[in-house]
Amino acid sequence: MKSIHLYLLSGLTALTLLSCNQSNANNKDQQTKNNFDMKFEKVALPYATDALEPVISKQTVELHYGKHHQAYIDNLNKLIVGTKFENADLETIVKESDGAIFNNAGQALNHNLYFTSFKKNGGGEPNGKLADAINAQFGSFDKFKEEFNAAGVGVFGSGWVWLAKDESGKLSILKESNAGNPLTSGLTPVLGFDVWEHSYYLDYQNRRADHLKEIWNIIDWEVVSARY
Template sequence: MKFELIKLPYAADALEPVISKQTIAFHHGKHLLAYVNKLNELIQGTPFENASLIDIVKGSDGPTFNNAGQVLNHELYFTQFTPNGGGQPEGQLAEAINNEWGSFENFKKAFEEAGVGLFGSGWVWLAKDKTGKLQITKEQNAGNPVTKDLVPILGFDVWEHSYYLDYQNRRADHLKDLWKIVDWNVVNKRY
């Protein structure tokens, strides 16, 4: 199976000022493209050649895991945003968040703290287990909750390349602003 760079569901400048056109060009057009190309190279002639992305992430290690993880992570990341985003989740997801954290505001605070507190590069995820119970996970580098038999619902990238052009070293500000562009319709469907 040959993986391809996902097409963005919005124009490159549509998420401004939260994520600039320049950041999209580097993050999607260079970083993610490099992961896709390297993954295709690494799986050629291996048992992963015709595997799904999730199966590769669950079953690989080393460079194959790193590149497959980053492809999966970024596909989830880029497709969860919209220029008309923001607000709050609804329905079952909203209920589950309230049950776990008491309120959406408490959840956002805990999620942002997890992202700010992750040392180095990685991801902060809202994930669910097989029963639908939610948890926040912090994953180093290319980590994804699927390796723990969890389903990723929402993920914020805390690698510097995702925010440095727009926010420099202000990771916390970037995390706060991402809520403005979350497409809760997409995230609700993942739940």
């Protein structure tokens, strides 16, 4: 009887240890998953969701930033698990990846830059070195805007129009499709306008040109100039 009792105690102890080990493993797996889930987060908006009205409506900001941008972040965090990009920074991933990882990394970075380029009661013109570079490259700020808007209208389908600089500080306007970013051409992005339809369709329907003309009224030139 004593041996049976000891046998049962031994079995219960083994089951308890197995259960504890399994619980610890599950907790570790969940913690690891949470760490991956939190690797990249979308940039915090430096303004209220209604601050850009009437140029960009509150509804568009909530959908574009809250849904589309978040989806790119979530997808990227899942896709990089177990890859060489697991511990890489966002810029490195954009430069070196392709396929689905590039698409989501590119859009994550593009939208971080996009949403931090605006402010309530923005607009006007840049000053300092960026203003000098624009005047030197395009002749005037108005000519630059005209060329930039034309490039944005000319993007076929979904994509971006960018003002970018090279290592010498020379500026150029680039048209990029889908998730394209100047980093892949060895350039530094300074200002980007999103011409995917989800960025403007609720407010402007098919009038992309009107949307591009209005965006200049909310640009935060202090932030944008700091990228130059």
